[in-house]
Amino acid sequence: MNYQPTLSDFHFILHEVLQAPARLQVLPTFTEVDADLMRQVLDEAGKFVGEVIAPLSRTGDEVGCQFANGQVTTPPGFKEAYQAFWQAGWPALACAPEDGGQGLPGVLEAVLYEMLSAANHGWTMAPGLLHGAYECIKHHASDELKARYLEKVATGEWLATMCLTEPHAGSDLGLVRTRAVPQTDGSYHLSGTKIFISGAEHDLSDNIIHLVLARLPDAPPGPKGLSLFLAPKYMPNGARNPALCERIEEKMGLHGSATCVMRFDEATGWIVGTPGRGLNAMFVMMNAARLHVALQGIGLLDAAWQKAHAYAQERRQMRAPGRDKSSMEASLIIEHPAMRRILDTQRAWIDGGRVLAYTTALELDIIKHHPESEPRIRAERWCSLVTPVLKAAWTEQAFKGSSECMQVFGGHGYVREWGIEQIVRDSRVSMIYEGTNEIQAIDLLVRKVLPDGGAGLTTLLQELSDKLVGTDVAAETFKTQVTVLCALTGKLVQASALDQQLPYWVADDYLRAVAVTLLAWAWVQIRQTPTGDTSGPESARWQHPEAALQHWILPEFAMRVQIISARLP
Amino acid sequence: MNYQPTLSDFHFILHEVLQAPARLQVLPTFTEVDADLMRQVLDEAGKFVGEVIAPLSRTGDEVGCQFANGQVTTPPGFKEAYQAFWQAGWPALACAPEDGGQGLPGVLEAVLYEMLSAANHGWTMAPGLLHGAYECIKHHASDELKARYLEKVATGEWLATMCLTEPHAGSDLGLVRTRAVPQTDGSYHLSGTKIFISGAEHDLSDNIIHLVLARLPDAPPGPKGLSLFLAPKYMPNGARNPALCERIEEKMGLHGSATCVMRFDEATGWIVGTPGRGLNAMFVMMNAARLHVALQGIGLLDAAWQKAHAYAQERRQMRAPGRDKSSMEASLIIEHPAMRRILDTQRAWIDGGRVLAYTTALELDIIKHHPESEPRIRAERWCSLVTPVLKAAWTEQAFKGSSECMQVFGGHGYVREWGIEQIVRDSRVSMIYEGTNEIQAIDLLVRKVLPDGGAGLTTLLQELSDKLVGTDVAAETFKTQVTVLCALTGKLVQASALDQQLPYWVADDYLRAVAVTLLAWAWVQIRQTPTGDTSGPESARWQHPEAALQHWILPEFAMRVQIISARLP
Structure with missing residues (x-):
């Protein structure tokens, strides 16, 4: 028996208990968002989740992500489901229309992700970081980076990751050691090892955009010395950037999501936001x-x-x-x-x-x-x-x-x-x-x-x-x-x-x-x-x-x- | 890092806090059991557990028990460890000397099994039911059955199981349906399906002794209609008794122990205790x-x-x-x-x-x-x-x-x-x-x-x-x-x-x-x-x-x- 969203429960809490439409219509952006529209979006979401995503949960656990030769193969059906997901516009639900989004309230995205996680936690890890990456790029990246990556991430055509943790730096990100060395063309070479990176390698999307916490050569020790960089799997010219998956973890569960050990081997990246303010750029999300x-x-x-x-x-x-x-x-x-x-x-x-x-x-x-x-x-x-x-x-x-x-x-x-x-x-x-x-x-x-x-x-x-x-x-x-x-x-x-x-x-x-x-x-x-x-x-x-x-x-x-x-x- | 018994802790609680030797020496059976003997037994047990059993835990989980053609292969090292275990006399620790046991107090066995479970829960499932089966046979079986099976079970040369649960009868054993039909030679033919039977098929010992809850043809419904039977994997003449493993369960953990679905297909068994008193025979243990x-x-x-x-x-x-x-x-x-x-x-x-x-x-x-x-x-x-x-x-x-x-x-x-x-x-x-x-x-x-x-x-x-x-x-x-x-x-x-x-x-x-x-x-x-x-x-x-x-x-x-x-x- 697969999970099926109980839509009447969502509607009751959102519309009756919380009076969400009335609260949202106060906001100039959402004057058009009424109960009917919200119902319609959630009903469609429930249908997609129940019919497409939930049936893949068991296989996701039993087959899991497979790693060979630096590449990750996701479980059967995951890729097709993801392609259908982004092409139907779901990742773009709460992104701004000017970025390719649907401009709907975040609360709808929240309910969507609750349903998705319930149906298939492993699969949902892949798009789960998209919106955060979108906000991060939108608010902190240069116009040039935005032109290249914002819409791709907003729509989910390309998936994204957050590369924070390192073997010796978990709860304590101040200990991060990955180095970023400036190049003459304004880019940086990133070198270091990141661990526990969800979805840093897979076959779901044509490119993967990594947001990487690293340290400039002259940076002080501790959290204030950290900056944020964007490094794609494939460069604009199609070349493979040396942001490489070394292995994936054997875990207690969540087998449908690849938890990657990533080696950045002078990978090319561009700074996002101000030097030394890398954690701030991430903390907004x-x-x-x-x-x-x-x-x-x-x-x-x-x-x-x-x-x-x-x-x-x-x-x-x-x-x-x-x-x-x-x-x-x-x-x-x-x-x-x-x-x-x-x-x-x-x-x-x-x-x-x-x-x-x-x-x-x-x-x-x-x-x-x-x-x-x-x-x-x-x-x-x-x-x-x-x-x-x-x-x-x-x-x-x-x-x-x-x-x-x-x-x-x-x-x-x-x-x-x-x-x-x-x-x-x-x-x-x-x-x-x-x-x-x-x-x-x-x-x-x-x-x-x-x-x-x-x-x-x-x-x-x-x-x-x-x-x-x-x-x-x-x-x-x-x-x-x-x-x-x-x-x-x-x-x-x-x-x-x-x-x-x-x-x-x-x-x-x-x-x-x-x-x-x-x-x-x-x-x-x-x-x-x-x-x-x-x-x-x-x-x-x-x-x-x-x-x-x-x-x-x-x-x-x-x-x-x-x-x-x-x-x- | 494998589990290592902290022997000083066991000694402190058993000897200092509980004054176990003094309490045991009051019992005529254990007048010879002093603190030195108890220490010596536990130190030996700790050594065996730490050196032989604990290192097999990881493999037990990762390789697990494998099922093919009705047979179960236990993880690498399990069989050798079990042979060493019973030959060193550990299963017989608290069995009576006249049955081939060492006649030591059950409290030592209790500590031994705590160590064993800590070191390797899966492996320990195999000998874990031995003592119960021993007591059950000792107190309820006929002299003929005892002559054939008591010492083998006391020493652990042959392992034993408890076959209680059926697909529709878990917490409610009164619903058990397995049937026992009397034969002219005083034996019974057992037919039915038992599930969740730990260690009902494996390669650890030469024979396996099943204790099976079943219902005589004229038995009333409910728990009072249940009787207990002993059915060996191999008959005294060496023939294979049709007590057959149909498959083993895929479980959350405990992969080192085979959880068997057993089909009894007119398997030969002998009654243990009085007809209709099967649950009582089991409840003593x-x-x-x-x-x-x-x-x-x-x-x-x-x-x-x-x-x-x-x-x-x-x-x-x-x-x-x-x-x-x-x-x-x-x-x-x-x-x-x-x-x-x-x-x-x-x-x-x-x-x-x-x-x-x-x-x-x-x-x-x-x-x-x-x-x-x-x-x-x-x-x-x-x-x-x-x-x-x-x-x-x-x-x-x-x-x-x-x-x-x-x-x-x-x-x-x-x-x-x-x-x-x-x-x-x-x-x-x-x-x-x-x-x-x-x-x-x-x-x-x-x-x-x-x-x-x-x-x-x-x-x-x-x-x-x-x-x-x-x-x-x-x-x-x-x-x-x-x-x-x-x-x-x-x-x-x-x-x-x-x-x-x-x-x-x-x-x-x-x-x-x-x-x-x-x-x-x-x-x-x-x-x-x-x-x-x-x-x-x-x-x-x-x-x-x-x-x-x-x-x-x-x-x-x-x-x-x-x-x-x-x-x-």
């Missing part, structure tokens, strides 16, 4: 990139839920408690409380995660397109604070929750046949890349909350709390959590000024406390959505996961607060 | 089997910890908080709080788990060998209540904790090279087999705690609490937990009498609350162990994980209590 990893988590968890839910509605084992004892027939697995709990808990994370992730995507659209500065500043605050939380908590849940879904299958979950173990293996990488989840926690607390004395986060949460109408249990729970979290943040700010190590000890717990609080808020949004529809928040579809949230997820909040408080002086 | 799965969890987590700890002491990334800012050199990963936390937390589970698991193994020795009934009854109580907790909580921690250890490696953890991802994949199965962890939780609460009104568990915990001397924080924390847990148990007993579904909704949380409480007790045992040695409980080796327990593990207790309490009327 960091929120979007992290959001997309969070969406991978949400998508993969939905894929796992779909499989487990279908199995639990077919498989019978043992009599469920409360069932008539005279009946000899075993009950459906879904009737057993332990299984129901697993399924409903994942839905609470998935649906609540969507509310938060799509809100973040909308805020990114506002940052890009709102004419006034105040909404942009508020949007920046949201994205800066919420994105690391989404990335860490929802990728963790993807792994943990898909593993819980595996339990629904019993022994059948551990064998390949049902495909659930592939999701567990594939999802695991999302806790590591784009900044490990531990780095996200430090990013949230140490780099974002503490520096302004907690003002940003406190303001954000108080505003959410103040805006809530209604006094049901869920809303009250959220408001109480906000009060506790704001007070705790104040204490942490004070204590951290005296003890430099303290925030590093509690960063993970702090991120979890914020995640659970945001999840509570997301569910109040779902619950308070007025619909005349019987499929709305009062239906079992939405009531069950909300109950799971109250029973099994929100109690973590008090535990995290207790753990942090015990560390305070 | 259930506590031992579950304990061994818990030990797999502990072992695998230790193997993961060893890898992560070694890596964290070599790899440098970023400056740790509090370090001199003028230094340009990156800090060792182990100096970063987030990494220290991961490592110390796993050690808290490993070391505390050992205290509990070895205690359980000692109690199993007491059940078997104590001449008086009162100690046997107490031991039965411990094993019955603690074993499902150990199985569920420590296999979950093996998976979760080895995944956390993977975070220490960053991107390097996701690739095969370092071997950590293999542990994550291998360990996952332990949450499923030998009764899924959800079944363990139901076993604890619904089948064991509630039926006697909570008396057994309350008595066990109160005795542990009463016996504690000293009033340090750790001891007080444990005593408070016991009080809370006993009160909660009383309320659950009352409420469950009125609401049949209730215990099924809270079983998982209840098991976790008990697990965390037992872990707290285990660490008080470690802490209160008097040693003149600088490597004792006051050393950093033991202080760090105890601090991790207090900071990050015990807070879960209050959360679980909150979750359960919210369900109470």
Whole structure:
């Protein structure tokens, strides 16, 4: 059974809960974007994903990418699917029309990538970096580079990579050693080894555009000495640039994506942006990139839920408690409380995660397109604070929750046949890349909350709390959590000024406390959505996961607060 | 880097903390078993495991078991290692001397199997079921069957399997359909399909002895209609018995062990025990089997910890908080709080788990060998209540904790090279087999705690609490937990009498609350162990994980209590 996007869920959250069209039409760029257009785009996306991309997931895992003689062969069907994908205009969805794009909001691209990741995480790695590369080239490259590469990357005719990590420089990019030596024609020769480069070699597109972090000869050590360069696989004259794939990694999962070791052997590149500002050029796309990893988590968890839910509605084992004892027939697995709990808990994370992730995507659209500065500043605050939380908590849940879904299958979950173990293996990488989840926690607390004395986060949460109408249990729970979290943040700010190590000890717990609080808020949004529809928040579809949230997820909040408080002086 | 047993740790817990030799010498069978003998056996075991078994783990995963023409070829080196293993007498360690065994306590076997699982989970699956089969044959088979098979199984010259699961009968063995038709010579013809049968076909031993759950023609439906049969791969006259391997499963991990689909095609078998009492014959070995799965969890987590700890002491990334800012050199990963936390937390589970698991193994020795009934009854109580907790909580921690250890490696953890991802994949199965962890939780609460009104568990915990001397924080924390847990148990007993579904909704949380409480007790045992040695409980080796327990593990207790309490009327 392959993943199939449940379009009614996407529409409900995007249009009913979040009122996305109304929020987008405020932006001059998107005055034409109405609910009908959004529905149409997502329906088409769902069709493409379900029919073309999802069926390739199993082969992608089992055959995987093959490496021989410096070349990577992608699994059967991957190339044809990619050609159909870019020719249908999907990579260009949220690129500007003047660059060959469709000029649609980023939030649609976000939903598209959630579906794609759910359907086939490995395949989706290939186009997954395109939009970031597009923004990077658009905002930092010279006109000459733009003329040569911007449209090719916008449309996805050529795929792109980010070459950051080196064997000794992972979380710590300041240690990067790849060297860039200026040439008389204004280009640079890049030399060094990059590792963990997704899709740096493959047969999906005619050319590959590498964005490479490297160090100029006179650069200082550390992160400030890094510059960014663009190096294509094939030069404008058709010659092969010596940006060479030495091997691909054997990994736990994600076999449909080639993870390359790249040797740059005096490869020709051109600088993108200012010397020494290479990290800045990449950091502008960091929120979007992290959001997309969070969406991978949400998508993969939905894929796992779909499989487990279908199995639990077919498989019978043992009599469920409360069932008539005279009946000899075993009950459906879904009737057993332990299984129901697993399924409903994942839905609470998935649906609540969507509310938060799509809100973040909308805020990114506002940052890009709102004419006034105040909404942009508020949007920046949201994205800066919420994105690391989404990335860490929802990728963790993807792994943990898909593993819980595996339990629904019993022994059948551990064998390949049902495909659930592939999701567990594939999802695991999302806790590591784009900044490990531990780095996200430090990013949230140490780099974002503490520096302004907690003002940003406190303001954000108080505003959410103040805006809530209604006094049901869920809303009250959220408001109480906000009060506790704001007070705790104040204490942490004070204590951290005296003890430099303290925030590093509690960063993970702090991120979890914020995640659970945001999840509570997301569910109040779902619950308070007025619909005349019987499929709305009062239906079992939405009531069950909300109950799971109250029973099994929100109690973590008090535990995290207790753990942090015990560390305070 | 391969796993190496840390013998000093085993000795400390077994001899210093648990005073195992003194407890064993009370038993007439083991009056000769002293600390020197135990040390000697474990040192030899450690040497064998480290030198012979651990180096085969990687190949076991990468080459795996191969199936062709009904036969299974085990990975290179597996057969030689197994021949050396049984010829050195290891499978016979805890079997009776009159059966060809060494007559040593089961607790030594328990430690041996923890080491073996840590070193090479896949290989260890082969001999892992031997002792259970030995006990089953010894206590239930006819003299004729014993004469033919007992010594072969005791010594491990022939390997054994348990054939329980069928495609439609997993957790629910009452649905088993395999049929046993009596023959005129007193044997039976077995026909049916069994799945998930570990090691039912291989090249490790000259014969394989299958213990098969099947149904006599006149048997009633459900679990009471099941009988147990012994069916060898090769008949006494050398003929091939039609107990045939149809294929082996492609799995997430554990590739070194063949998981077989078996077709019994009128295979000849002989009944073991009484007709209709097949499950009883198997249930006598259930506590031992579950304990061994818990030990797999502990072992695998230790193997993961060893890898992560070694890596964290070599790899440098970023400056740790509090370090001199003028230094340009990156800090060792182990100096970063987030990494220290991961490592110390796993050690808290490993070391505390050992205290509990070895205690359980000692109690199993007491059940078997104590001449008086009162100690046997107490031991039965411990094993019955603690074993499902150990199985569920420590296999979950093996998976979760080895995944956390993977975070220490960053991107390097996701690739095969370092071997950590293999542990994550291998360990996952332990949450499923030998009764899924959800079944363990139901076993604890619904089948064991509630039926006697909570008396057994309350008595066990109160005795542990009463016996504690000293009033340090750790001891007080444990005593408070016991009080809370006993009160909660009383309320659950009352409420469950009125609401049949209730215990099924809270079983998982209840098991976790008990697990965390037992872990707290285990660490008080470690802490209160008097040693003149600088490597004792006051050393950093033991202080760090105890601090991790207090900071990050015990807070879960209050959360679980909150979750359960919210369900109470």
